[in-house]
Amino acid sequence: xxxxxxxxxxxxxxxxxxxxxxxxxxxxxxxxxxxxxxxxxxxxxxxxxxxxxxxxxxxxxxxxxxxxxxxxxxxxxxxxxxxxxxxxxxxxxxxxxxxxxxxxxxxxxxxxxxxxxxxxxxxxxxxxxxxxxxxxxxxxxxxxxxxxxxxxxxxxxxxxxxxxxxxxxxxxxxxxxxxxxxxxxxxxxxxxxxxxxxxxxxxxxxxxxxxxxxxxxxxxxxxxxxxxxxxxxxxxxxxxxxxxx
Numbered sequence: 001x002x003x004x005x006x007x008x009x010x011x012x013x014x015x016x017x018x019x020x021x022x023x024x025x026x027x028x029x030x031x032x033x034x035x036x037x038x039x040x041x042x043x044x045x046x047x048x049x050x051x052x053x054x055x056x057x058x059x060x061x062x063x064x065x066x067x068x069x070x071x072x073x074x075x076x077x078x079x080x081x082x083x084x085x086x087x088x089x090x091x092x093x094x095x096x097x098x099x100x101x102x103x104x105x106x107x108x109x110x111x112x113x114x115x116x117x118x119x120x121x122x123x124x125x126x127x128x129x130x131x132x133x134x135x136x137x138x139x140x141x142x143x144x145x146x147x148x149x150x151x152x153x154x155x156x157x158x159x160x161x162x163x164x165x166x167x168x169x170x171x172x173x174x175x176x177x178x179x180x181x182x183x184x185x186x187x188x189x190x191x192x193x194x195x196x197x198x199x200x201x202x203x204x205x206x207x208x209x210x211x212x213x214x215x216x217x218x219x220x221x222x223x224x225x226x227x228x229x230x231x232x233x234x235x236x237x238x239x240x241x242x243x244x245x
Contacts (some may be wrong), residue, residue: 011065011076136161149190
């Protein structure tokens with residue numbers, strides 16, 4: 001029987017390892033504004049490992065994030081797996097068959113969409129439940145914006161939000177203004193097709209990773225029931241069609 005539950009860990013950086021421990025900044029490739037968030041990334045990974053271990057027979061853990069830095073062709077997803085391995089999965093028994101790497105997403109919308117389509121292309125079934133693990137300050141964006149735009153039922157979604165210490169301070173006006181700006185951008189462009197959001201993705205895609213709805217080699221698009229428009233890298237969701245889940 002295929003798994004029925006999809007656990008998505010949204011990746012936010014690249015774990016590069018080395019002599020420093022996984023929660024140390026020296027072990028990560030991150031943007032300057034993310035400094036100090038490394039322990040939070042590790043907690044996201046740990047939460048995902050715990051969730052899949054709790055229901056290993058019915059769930060699959062998916063690390064989601066593409067190769068976003070020119071310094072390495074490694075994807076964020078693959079390096080998150082390496083961070084979990086560096087921690088020996090915190091003593092949890094998680095078989096390799098229960099972990100998938102979604103290595104194309106370049107923003108939070110595609111963390112959700114590409115994880116769903118990779119789940120289908122792996123099991124020829126859609127998940128009946130989804131758990132999303134990310135920053136808590138991204139909860140409105142991921143649920144109210146992305147899941148609604150994609151059409152995945154919110155009553156079938158669990159959200160686990162873990163914030164860095166810097167975002168627990170509501171007086172951090174600059175950071176919270178950035179959160180509000182990002183939310184407005186996605187509210188104005190729910191599928192991220194306008195020049196601003198596509199431009200951001202382009203800037204995070206130094207290796208020209210395939211951005212079609214399904215992985216490039218997948219041949220079962222029609223059988224999936226997910227209706228798309230266009231072909232190849234120009235493939236997008238048909239916003240008027242019903243969803244198969």
